[in-house]
Amino acid sequence: MLRFFPAILILLSGLGFGMPAAGQSGTAAKPDLVLRKTIRYTDYHHLMSIPFDVPAGTVRISMRFSYTGQEQRTALDMGIQGPEGFRGWSGGDKDGFTLSLADATPSYLPGPISPGRWRLLLGVPNIRPGVVSEFSAQVYFDRSVAEEMRDPLLQLRVRSGPGWYRGDLHMHTAHSDGACKSQNGRMVPCPLFRTVEDAAARGLDFIAITDHNTESHYDDERELQPYFDRVLLMPGREITTYQGHANLFGTTRFLDFRIGTDEVPNLNAMLRRVSGLGGIISINHPAAPSGENCMGCGWLPESTVDYHLIQAVEVVNGRNADGARSGVGFWEKLLNEGNHLTAIGGSDNHDADIAIPGPGSIGYPTTVVYADNLSTPAILDGIRAGHVFVDTEGTRDRLLEYSATAGGHTAMMGDALEVKDNASIHISVHVKGADGARLALIADGVEQPATPEMTIHGNDVRTALDVAGSTAHMWIRLEVRNDAGHRLLIGNPVYLSH
Numbered sequence: 255m256l257r258f259f260p261a262i263l264i265l266l267s268g269l270g271f272g273m274p275a276a277g278q279s280g281t282a283a284k285p286d287l288v289l290r291k292t293i294r295y296t297d298y299h300h301l302m303s304i305p306f307d308v309p310a311g312t313v314r315i316s317m318r319f320s321y322t323g324q325e326q327r328t329a330l331d332m333g334i335q336g337p338e339g340f341r342g343w344s345g346g347d348k349d350g351f352t353l354s355l356a357d358a359t360p361s362y363l364p365g366p367i368s369p370g371r372w373r374l375l376l377g378v379p380n381i382r383p384g385v386v387s388e389f390s391a392q393v394y395f396d397r398s399v400a401e402e403m404r405d406p407l408l409q410l411r412v413r414s415g416p417g418w419y420r421g422d423l424h425m426h427t428a429h430s431d432g433a434c435k436s437q438n439g440r441m442v443p444c445p446l447f448r449t450v451e452d453a454a455a456r457g458l459d460f461i462a463i464t465d466h467n468t469e470s471h472y473d474d475e476r477e478l479q480p481y482f483d484r485v486l487l488m489p490g491r492e493i494t495t496y497q498g499h500a501n502l503f504g505t506t507r508f509l510d511f512r513i514g515t516d517e518v519p520n521l522n523a524m525l526r527r528v529s530g531l532g533g534i535i536s537i538n539h540p541a542a543p544s545g546e547n548c549m550g551c552g553w554l555p556e557s558t559v560d561y562h563l564i565q566a567v568e569v570v571n572g573r574n575a576d577g578a579r580s581g582v583g584f585w586e587k588l589l590n591e592g593n594h595l596t597a598i599g600g601s602d603n604h605d606a607d608i609a610i611p612g613p614g615s616i617g618y619p620t621t622v623v624y625a626d627n628l629s630t631p632a633i634l635d636g637i638r639a640g641h642v643f644v645d646t647e648g649t650r651d652r653l654l655e656y657s658a659t660a661g662g663h664t665a666m667m668g669d670a671l672e673v674k675d676n677a678s679i680h681i682s683v684h685v686k687g688a689d690g691a692r693l694a695l696i697a698d699g700v701e702q703p704a705t706p707e708m709t710i711h712g713n714d715v716r717t718a719l720d721v722a723g724s725t726a727h728m729w730i731r732l733e734v735r736n737d738a739g740h741r742l743l744i745g746n747p748v749y750l751s752h
């Protein structure tokens with residue numbers, strides 16, 4: 255029997271097998287229940303169970319185990335049984351677990367969390383004569399969304415410190431219509447690990463795998479995240495309706511997508527549930543055609559949409575940064591109607607075999623988010639705030655950052671700037687990796703005359719623009735374009751108030 259010793263158990267606990275390790279989560283979670291058992295030599299090689307009751311309304315059970323006597327080689331095995339039967343066994347190799355309808359720590363079985371009598375299974379493979387070991391299990395029942403936010407999958411911090419983090423927010427695997435070549439060269443449902451491997455090889459900091467409407471991929475993600483500990487796996491889903499597609503990020507809870515049924519009478523009814531789940535939602539490929547080639551792909555709502563319920567728009571889907579398939583025009587029209595929506599991008603990759611980097615591959619385009627750290631809550635906050643630019647070709651190093659100053663106040667992209675008395679606006683710009691390309695200043699959807707010289711000379715350039723007399727523009731933003739006018743970098747607006 256393979257046995258891990260305490261040092262390894264401590265290491266594993268930091269990787270999100272059980273509840274968040276100290277310092278990982280902002281929540282100082284107090285357990286709902288603590289189960290205790292004193293183990294003596296008379297228990298050697300015995301199997302026992304500790305009953306406990308799961309309250310109605312519980313959607314996730316998590317436990318963290320600990321026991322004394324490990325330095326004297328006491329070893330305990332753990333498992334769990336629900337009202338319907340066996341739900342998993344981790345022996346002595348894990349210090350906790352979590353399980354819900356859709357996902358569970360490896361060794362444990364996802365499935366319905368029935369209220370009623372459950373049993374913690376406990377075995378004693380070793381205890382020395384004369385040794386007394388105290389076992390305890392901290393038990394957490396998640397009923398509310400706030401309690402679910404303790405989940406290590408949502409709270410994991412892959413890297414500390416503020417910075418620009420690069421990711422892909424749209425891709426598909428075997429859990430929906432993602433396909434790639436098998437060992438024998440047949441196209442088969444593409445296992446999720448291939449997507450994560452590509453993202454890691456691509457050097458991305460975060461990804462959201464967004465299979466259509468389902469939550470079945472979170473179980474794989476829970477297994478893969480501890481191994482891929484440089485890539486944040488943000489929970490994602492493509493909410494796929496007959497009126498359009500929208501990506502949901504940051505929650506593992508079910509969102510009912512069946513618009514037009516008694517449960518979800520219209521689009522707004524669905525959107526209103528998103529903030530209650532702690533997530534954000536983004537309209538996907540709004541300029542895509544609809545019809546028999548791509549059913550429901552375009553954004554064709556059949557009722558009035560409250561755009562305050564939406565946080566972002568996918569302005570670049572795959573290679574569509576320019577032209578009729580670009581989402582930029584749709585997004586700018588919404589901005590001009592007074593909405594604050596963050597432009598993001600997503601590859602919509604359906605085949606992990608597509609060579610990286612290149613059109614259609616994972617990370618093409620890349621969404622670059624300024625976040626306090628590399629965790630799901632921080633990336634979501636960065637997107638909500640509009641601290642985002644889109645690198646349409648998914649390079650590893652192109653950068654577009656800017657801030658606007660007027661009347662002594664400064665705002666970075668995504669933020670609001672008060673401009674009084676028609677004051678001029680000074681924009682400080684930092685561009686990397688775009689030698690020879692050109693800056694474009696856009697106000698309320700219209701490109702403004704170039705002042706002064708807008709060509710970028712060099713690979714790491716700091717420059718400034720002055721916009722004389724702010725008139726009554728609602729927003730300004732920058733893009734970087736190549737000679738042919740192709741968008742390389744798309745910046746989010748600074749919102750102006752007068």
Ligand SMILES: [Zn+2]
Binds near residue numbers: 538551
């Ligand atoms: Zn779609």
Ligand SMILES: [Zn+2]
Binds near residue numbers: 425
């Ligand atoms: Zn998609």
